[in-house]
Each structure stands twice: as C-alpha cells, then as structure tokens.
Amino acid sequence: MVMMLLANLTGIVISIFIGYIVFRFLSKSSLIHFLKKWWRSLEEKCYVYQFYKVPKFNEHLQENQLHRKVYVYLNSLPGMEDSDFTNLYSGNKSAEINLVLDSNQVVLDDFLGARLYWKNEETSSRSLILKIRKKDKRRILVPYLQHIHTVFDDIEQKRKEVRLFVNVDTELQRNGRWRSIPFTHPATMDTVVMDTDLKNKIKSDLENFLKSKQYYHRLGRVWKRSYLLYGPSGTGKSTFIAAIAKFLHYDVYEFDLNKIADDSDLKFLMLQTSNKSLIVIEDLDRYLNAKSTTVSFPGISNFMDGIFSCCGEERVMVFTMNSKENLDPTIIRPGRVDVHIHFPLCDFSGFKILASSHLGLKDHKLFPQVEEIFQIGASLSPAEIGEIMISNRTSPNRAIKTVISALHSNNASRVARRLSGSVSGRGSEELDCKSGLFGRENTNPMKEFKNLYGFLRNKSSRKASIDFDAVERENQNPNPNPDPNSNSSHQS
Numbered sequence: 001m002v003m004m005l006l007a008n009l010t011g012i013v014i015s016i017f018i019g020y021i022v023f024r025f026l027s028k029s030s031l032i033h034f035l036k037k038w039w040r041s042l043e044e045k046c047y048v049y050q051f052y053k054v055p056k057f058n059e060h061l062q063e064n065q066l067h068r069k070v071y072v073y074l075n076s077l078p079g080m081e082d083s084d085f086t087n088l089y090s091g092n093k094s095a096e097i098n099l100v101l102d103s104n105q106v107v108l109d110d111f112l113g114a115r116l117y118w119k120n121e122e123t124s125s126r127s128l129i130l131k132i133r134k135k136d137k138r139r140i141l142v143p144y145l146q147h148i149h150t151v152f153d154d155i156e157q158k159r160k161e162v163r164l165f166v167n168v169d170t171e172l173q174r175n176g177r178w179r180s181i182p183f184t185h186p187a188t189m190d191t192v193v194m195d196t197d198l199k200n201k202i203k204s205d206l207e208n209f210l211k212s213k214q215y216y217h218r219l220g221r222v223w224k225r226s227y228l229l230y231g232p233s234g235t236g237k238s239t240f241i242a243a244i245a246k247f248l249h250y251d252v253y254e255f256d257l258n259k260i261a262d263d264s265d266l267k268f269l270m271l272q273t274s275n276k277s278l279i280v281i282e283d284l285d286r287y288l289n290a291k292s293t294t295v296s297f298p299g300i301s302n303f304m305d306g307i308f309s310c311c312g313e314e315r316v317m318v319f320t321m322n323s324k325e326n327l328d329p330t331i332i333r334p335g336r337v338d339v340h341i342h343f344p345l346c347d348f349s350g351f352k353i354l355a356s357s358h359l360g361l362k363d364h365k366l367f368p369q370v371e372e373i374f375q376i377g378a379s380l381s382p383a384e385i386g387e388i389m390i391s392n393r394t395s396p397n398r399a400i401k402t403v404i405s406a407l408h409s410n411n412a413s414r415v416a417r418r419l420s421g422s423v424s425g426r427g428s429e430e431l432d433c434k435s436g437l438f439g440r441e442n443t444n445p446m447k448e449f450k451n452l453y454g455f456l457r458n459k460s461s462r463k464a465s466i467d468f469d470a471v472e473r474e475n476q477n478p479n480p481n482p483d484p485n486s487n488s489s490h491q492s
C-alpha cells in the first residue's frame with residue numbers, strides 16, 4: 001500500500017518536472033510565439049472588421065496632420081518593442097534611440113478593452129490603415145482618436161526645446177517685448193533638495209493640473225495654477241522654478257516688473273505669452289513693498305487672477321518672496337495663489353542630502369557633531385552649505401569641518417544679536433535671512449498659516465510646508481459632476 005502511494009507520488013513529481021521542462025522549452029523557443037500568432041489569426045477570423053484609411057496627403061497634396069499624429073503615436077506604443085521587425089533611428093539627443101515603423105509593419109494597440117490593428121502601408125499612396133472590430137467601432141472610435149491627439153500633444157510638448165523669455169524695456173520694443181534664449185538650467189526635480197513627501201505632493205499637484213482642463217472649464221475658471229515659493233535667500237526658490245519648467249516642459253516667461261510701464265503694459269505683455277507656459281514673478285514682496293511702483297496693486301492682483309489671459313490657458317504661475325509678512329494678505333489669498341511652498345534654511349536632513357549629492361557621503365564620523373549644532377538652532381542656507389562643499393569637494397573631511405565652523409559662527413552671531421536685542425525687529429530679521437545667517441526661530445509658520453487661512457499643515461518649522469487649503473475647500477464642496485480626469489483628493 002505504502003509502496004503504491006510512493007510510486008504514485010514519484011509519478012506526480014516526475015510529470016510536474018517534465019511539464020516544467022516542456023514549458024521552459026516552449027517559452028524560450030519560437031514555438032510559443034508561433035502558437036500565439038496562430039491563435040490570434042484564428043481569433044481574427046471570427047470577427048467582422050471595419051477599416052479606416054489615414055492618407056499621408058490630402059487631395060490637394062498637402063500633408064494630412066492626422067497622419068503625422070497617428071504616426072508619432074504609433075511609434076511611441078509599447079507594442080513597437082514587441083514587433084517582429086522595426087527600424088531603429090538615433091534621436092535628437094545623444095544616446096537616444098527611436099523605434100520607427102517599417103513599411104507594411106502591423107502594430108497592435110489596446111484601448112478601452114478593444115484591440116486595434118494599424119498597418120503602415122507604404123505603397124503608391126502612403127497611408128496608415130486602422131482595422132477595428134465592427135462591434136467595438138461605435139464605442140471606441142471617437143475617444144480613441146481623441147486619445148491619439150492627447151498623446152501626440154504630450155510627446156510634442158516633451159520634445160520641444162524649453163525657452164526662457166524675458167521682457168525688455170518699452171524703448172527696445174521694436175522686435176517685440178519678449179526676448180528668448182534656450183532654457184538650459186541644469187536643475188531638475190531630482191537635484192532640488194527638499195522634503196521628499198513635499199516634492200512628491202508638488203509633482204502630483206502639477207500632474208493633476210495638466211489633466212484638469214475639462215474640470216476648470218466646467219467651473220468657468222481660467223485653467224491656471226499659482227504657486228508661491230517663499231523663504232530666505234539661497235534656499236532654492238529660483239532653482240525650483242527651473243525644475244518645474246523642466247518637469248512640465250513649459251517655456252518660462254519671467255516678468256521683470258521694473259521694466260513694465262503701467263497696468264496696461266503688464267496686460268499687453270501677458271497677452272503675448274503662449275499657452276503651456278510658466279509665468280514667473282520673482283521677489284514680488286520686494287516690488288510690492290517698494291515705494292515707487294509703476295504697476296498698481298489692482299494691476300498685479302488682476303494679473304495673478306489670470307483675467308488677463310483672455311486668449312490663452314494652461315498656465316502655471318510662480319511667484320517668489322523672501323517673506324509673506326508685511327504684505328496685504330489679499331495678494332496671496334486662495335484662488336490668487338493656490339499653493340504656498342516654504343523653502344527653509346537647511347536642517348540636518350537637508351545637510352545630509354547635500355553631503356550625499358555634493359561629496360558622495362552617506363555617513364561620516366563628524367555627522368553627530370553637525371547634528372548637534374543644528375539642534376541648538378544654527379542654520380545656513382542650502383546655497384551656503386552647497387558652496388562650502390563644492391569648494392572643498394576634494395576633501396570631504398575639510399568640507400564638513402568648514403560647514404561646522406560656519407554653523408558655529410552663525411550660532412555665535414545669532415546669540416550675540418539676541419543678547420543685544422537686535423533681532424526683535426522683524427525687518428532686521430528679514431535682512432539676516434537674506435544673508436543666510438539666521439534661522440527662522442522667530443518666524444512661526446503656524447501663525448503665518450493661521451493668519452492667512454486659519455489653517456495649518458506644516459510638519460515642523462524647519463520642514464518645507466505646502467498649503468493645499470484651496471484644494472481642500474474644493475474637496476469639501478465637490479462639484480456635482482467632477483471631471484473624471486481631475487484628481488485632487490490625493491492632496492487631502
């Protein structure tokens with residue numbers, strides 16, 4: 001009995017083993033590929049198909065834009081990589097390789113549960129032929145073509161060179177008021193030192209904005225999103241603007257308010273900006289707090305509200321400030337500024353990120369000493385710490401020692417000022433923040449947020465903060481017909 005059981009068991013184990021070997025052989029050999037192909041062609045024979053032709057040229061021999069869009073779309077499909085045969089071309093950037101359809105190549109695509117077949121017919125008249133099951137046609141054809149348009153727009157946007165536009169004086173306007181150069185700033189979202197959660201929140205906020213066209217239109221709102229970056233000098237605000245531009249592949253229009261004659265000039269310049277662009281005003285606080293201003297307060301408010309953008313949309317506005325205090329709070333009210341992002345001076349975790357990126361150090365025997373001095377309140381801006389590390393990059397030991405002594409002297413002058421009472425006035429504290437010598441120990445972010453919206457979402461006074469208050473409110477009063485593409489719930 002036992003012998004029989006053992007024999008059966010051995011038989012089962014041997015059959016499993018043989019089955020496994022056969023399966024491995026089939027999956028590695030071309031047989032499985034042929035079986036799949038045979039099954040697919042059998043399946044195809046069971047359905048009735050509809051064909052659509054997208055010719056490369058129209059009857060006037062002009063290029064059919066739809067052909068171009070579909071062609072670009074097809075070349076981007078993951079199915080291209082699985083094709084039996086395709087062309088490889090080098091791209092514009094070095095080391096970039098593109099997969100390009102070959103003549104008569106067939107590519108498969110899936111959309112909303114339907115399978116679509118495209119053939120690149122390069123006979124006398126070059127065309128792309130779409131084959132689609134008749135039963136799926138009515139359901140998916142229109143959304144599928146819209147999907148191709150959207151993907152094409154995205155690809156084009158990513159390919160195009162990002163440019164930086166700056167406005168010139170009214171006297172120099174013979175060639176237009178905007179001058180542009182390629183925007184080659186090396187900063188990216190990865191290189192900016194910032195709390196990782198906060199960075200991810202900002203990235204998904206930007207991505208959601210891009211997907212929310214219908215939602216904004218249904219609400220009758222200008223499709224724009226405004227960010228306020230505030231914090232002491234050298235904390236990465238301008239660098240972050242470059243990172244946003246790269247992330248979105250948007251051109252940057254930097255408005256220099258000092259070169260703008262009046263409100264209507266500001267309006268004129270705004271009308272000359274293009275869609276899908278980043279509108280930037282740096283140091284807005286300094287301009288608003290200055291005595292002589294050519295552009296009025298309502299002029300700037302209207303600009304921030306986006307009501308000037310009568311003819312364009314999809315704009316991201318970014319304003320930078322060293323401090324939100326001393327400002328008329330209406331200038332940064334929700335709707336006018338959607339997201340507030342604080343750029344703090346360095347803390348120990350920021351220091352560690354800088355040490356890792358600038359010196360390649362994950363840990364060091366002097367780190368506990370650095371942590372200790374951060375804990376007693378000393379601080380420097382990422383710009384200052386980064387600079388010390390760059391100039392001492394050949395000797396990480398020396399770099400950290402220099403950071404420690406810079407932190408010590410920062411702490412000593414901070415204590416001396418406190419004793420002499422000179423930090424009691426907020427104005428002088430701002431000045432110190434600009435030179436990067438002082439922390440924000442007197443600036444309570446909780447108070448700032450409460451003052452503005454009666455609301456706080458800040459992990460610690462040293463950590464960068466983001467205020468999604470406006471979005472929260474949208475979530476609390478959701479639109480009865482929310483846009484399926486719009487997703488702001490992640491921000492809560």
Ligand SMILES: Nc1ncnc2c1ncn2[C@@H]1O[C@H](COP(=O)(O)OP(=O)(O)OP(=O)(O)O)[C@@H](O)[C@H]1O
Pocket residue numbers: 191192193194231232233234235236237238239240322343381382383384386
């Ligand atoms: N958070 C950061 N991440 C990465 N680099 C930073 C950061 N902060 C500062 N730096 C570096 O310090 C230098 C100055 O930064 P940046 O000009 O962005 O500061 P800022 O906040 O705009 O200052 P300001 O208020 O004076 O305009 C840049 O070279 C940048 O690379």
Ligand SMILES: [Mg+2]
Pocket residue numbers: 237238239282320
């Ligand atoms: Mg700056």
